[in-house]
Amino acid sequence: MELTRAQEEEYRSRVRGCLLGGATGDALGAPVEFMTLSGIRAEHGDHGVREYVADYSTGKPRYGLITDDTQMTLFTMEGLIRAGLRSDRGxxxxxVGILHQSYLTWHETQTVREPSGEWPGWLQGERWLYEQRAPGNTCLSALAMSVAREGSWQKYGGPAVNNSKGCGGVMRSAPIGLLPPHWNGVDSAIFTWAAEAAxxxxxxxxxxxASGALALLVHRLVVGEDLAAALDTVMAELSRHDRHEETTTALRRAREAAASESPSAETVERLGGGWIAEEALAIAVYCALARSRPEDFLDALSLAVTHSGDCDSTGAICGNILGALHGETVLPPQLTFEVEGRGTMLQLADDFVWEFTASRLLHGEYGPFTRWTVRYRGG
Known part of the structure; x- marks a missing residue:
């Protein structure tokens, strides 16, 4: 089934909203990530963080800098496009295997100063992605170990050998849920792909x-469900998996808090710090529910980053959720216009939509033969 023109425009808006919304939340929360709630309020007032804090690491002020959360999200999206191209070949x-390759590409951006040219895809050539922004130690060590274990970056797909439930898996999983609305009916597959990728x-x-839960939540929003119905679908899917209780309990607490309490940073902190997967997801869901109207997008992001925890990750996930729910028109211009890498993100978002709605015009086993296969080589 093909999308109508109106459906494709709505879908594109949701993809862009999810990607840029996540980046905006990430950049808003990054400078206050290691501060206490009282320290944040002392600097930003009781209303919390509502504008970018300048970064002076290069000697001049820079605003809207993203972290590894958005970096890895972009590599997730590029990996999905390359996986789509590969599926066309039968x-x-x-x-999941191609996503692992994409994450290994991201790993290189954190360990060298400039592109080596050895990795597939055009994203690895974006020099601005080679800055380290407090990358997660678990992600770095697991990816380094996978290369050492396999002996080559060309062999990939093995699971991590650790017992970590840090939020580094969930914070990059939203793009898997952005697979288009005419893919309705693949809920369990999307959940499983995201869980395996994490x-x-x-x-x-x-x-x-928790990573599977976020991807499925985003997908149900893309399909057109409201936030409550999408969460019902997620809870039902979680119940079918062993050891779901921590994630299910965290989401239930978030929903109950949003339904019974006025939005506050104190409520956010009762849900946890966001350093671990189920807490990061629960905080983001709570903030999205508590400030769910389109006109409240900035209020939701501010709530999601104003706490004594992993502010950039909770802001990013909240932005992913509400961007997918409402589309790009809810993005606050006063923040989004200068988020780092916006041009790259828009290119990637549009390419993602084209791959999953118009691939017949770009590539095929028997043609057409366009430079798309060069742009996304290595699938």
Whole structure:
């Protein structure tokens, strides 16, 4: 089934909204990530963080800098496009191995100063992605170990050998849920792909299941469900998986808090710090529910980053959720216009939509033969 023109425009808006919304939340929360709530309020007032804080690491102020959360999200999206191109060659859509390759590409950006040219895809050539922004140690070590274990970056797909449930898996999983609305009916597959992709770096079941939950939540929003209905679908899917209890309990607490309490940073902190997967997801969901109207997008992001925890990750996930729910028109211009890498993100978002709605015009086993296969080589 093909999308109508109106449906494709709505879909594109959701993809862009999810990607840029996540980046905006990430950049808003990054400068206050290691501060206490009282320290944040002392600097920003009781209303919390509502504008970018300048970074002076290069000697001049820079605003809207993203972190490893958005970096890895972009590599997730590029990997999915390359997986789509590969499925056209008759192998079926199986993204996890190619996502591992994409994450290994990201790993190189964190360990060298400039592109080596050895990795597939155009994203590895974006020099601005080679800055280290407090990358997660679990992601770095798991990816380094996978290269050492296999002996080559060309062999990939093995799960992480650790028991971590840090939020580094869930914070990059939203693009898997952005697979288009005419893919309706593949909920369990999307959940499983995201869980397995998270498992490439985080071995604990909760780290994987929370990642699957976010991807499925985003997909149900893309299909057109409201936030409450989408969460119902997620809870039902979680119940079918062993050791789901931590993630299910965290989401239930978030929903109950949003329904019974006025939005506050104190409520956010009762849900946890966001350093581990189920807490990061729960905080983001709570903030999205508490400030769910389109006009409240900035209020939701501010709530998601104003706490004594992993502010950039909770801001990013909240932005992913509400961007997918409402589309790009809810993005606050006063922040989004200067988020780092916006041009790259828009290119990637549009390419993602084209791959999954118009691939017949770009590539095929018997043609057409366009430079798309060069742009996304190595699938």
């Amino acid at each position: 192998t079926g859509f199986h993204p 498992g490439l770096t985080h071995g604990h079941p909760t780290g994987k299941l």
